[in-house]
Amino acid sequence: MATTLCVFCGSRKGANPRFEKVAFELGTAIAAQGSSLVYGGGSVGLMGAVADGVMSAGGKVTGVIPESLFNAEVAHQGLTSLEVVPDMHARKARMASLADGFIALPGGIGTFEELFEVWTWAQLGYHDKPVALLNVDNFYDPLLEFLDYTRRQGFIQDPCRALLGVEAEIPALLEQMNQAIDRSGSQWSPEKI
Template structure:
């Protein structure tokens, strides 16, 4: 089974063209390194850009989309595999079970929720898969400032904070993430998701 990385990102493009370019470059980079992409299954926004770039570069792309969102997010019809599932809970669990690691690009509430859920699962020991943010054009700076505040206030332990990698360059992110992803196969007993 090939190594697969789950990428969380927006169903909108956002206001900065750098977000779209980062999604395009991420899709290309994963395909070029023969890393399968798992994502939310949409054809619009950063999700669509990411998937299209990976497909154009010859990559394997698996989309997971809930029935209720298959129209709203315009389910991508050209993927290697598209799974339509009953709800968001199953979507997130399925994406997590298929992936060997996680990356968050810019996005909104759904992206945040997906990121924080897999990070929480890592904190609780449900998996040992690596998690990273690609901080495009400073998008995540305010969140990182808040996370540091939360750490300083005693609500996040330093070890938990260290579970979330933060990078500004795709090459550096993948160089750090992929070795850990290879070591954290979903088939390992320690990975319960």
Template sequence: MSLRSVCVFCGASTGTNPVYREAAAALGETLAANGIRLVYGGGAVGLMGVVADAAMAAGGEVVGIIPQSLKDAEVGHSGLTRLEVVDGMHARKARMAELSDAFIALPGGLGTLEELFEVWTWGQLGYHRKPLGLLDVDHFYSKLSHFLDHLVDEGFVRAPHRAMLQRSDCPATLLQLLVNWQPTVVAKWHDRTPS
């Protein structure tokens, strides 16, 4: 699979560890260096702003998708290749997914997790066949990864669906994992036996 466009989910904060900012910048630079367009939430603040600024500074193409309410709150980025303003959060996520060949989550909070899990669920249900990845900066996602494995062990998530989510602490390695990923078609439901 070739990646022309990658959606990045990340925090509107930079977090407490400076390594998160460094990783966001490295991801933006890596996307630009590989000719991959960055699609993201359109913010100028937090890791969102860092990844966008780094991609732009490295000569990359950056498309931001932001709801009107957040743009009105003056958090929209004014220095992008293109900033699209949409009606709300649902439209934002749908448009980001439409424009992207893959998805990467940097460290972030509730919004980042919600975006990641929604697009992962869409893949699980067969609405798309696009790879997903975690940029696991300083083991940020290690506890989540263990919990996801627990969901498989307990029979709530199928192993092929768990395998849809790639993980690396290196942007270039993660991009390669996404390029190499092959979708597996398997029903979401473990069984159809009535309880």
């Protein structure tokens, strides 16, 4: 399937060695199905691993990195394309415009912020692109428990919660994403933001 998947993930490797391994494997699986990657443009941490995975399998990778992070995140120089943008807002808008769907791997507050923003945009109808978590070794279980608590407290409605997919394995995640992309029009309305 010729799509572009946006992956949000840490600029660090994290404490669990499987995080980096699975990031690389996700990259190779994205390339193997004929999809491209758009991501934050870094060469370090899980960001570098997912990009390296795509590139090692002959895939196409577009990195989008703000000027201020070009050196701090050690911009990946081996990508198909690296776009340097003015700021984080431009980075997120550019990645969203290029992507047909969004996947979050383990990461920190930057990953969470990117994930929650595209999920919010989906809820508001700014796009109809799928948003999902790859729940590597149950990394996102505490967040999912909190989201369920928030739903029970009346702050997240069931249709909104249903917009966030969750899978523990790469094949199931990509199948879910591909089916959702087929159903969506991959519409993006940046003028609404």
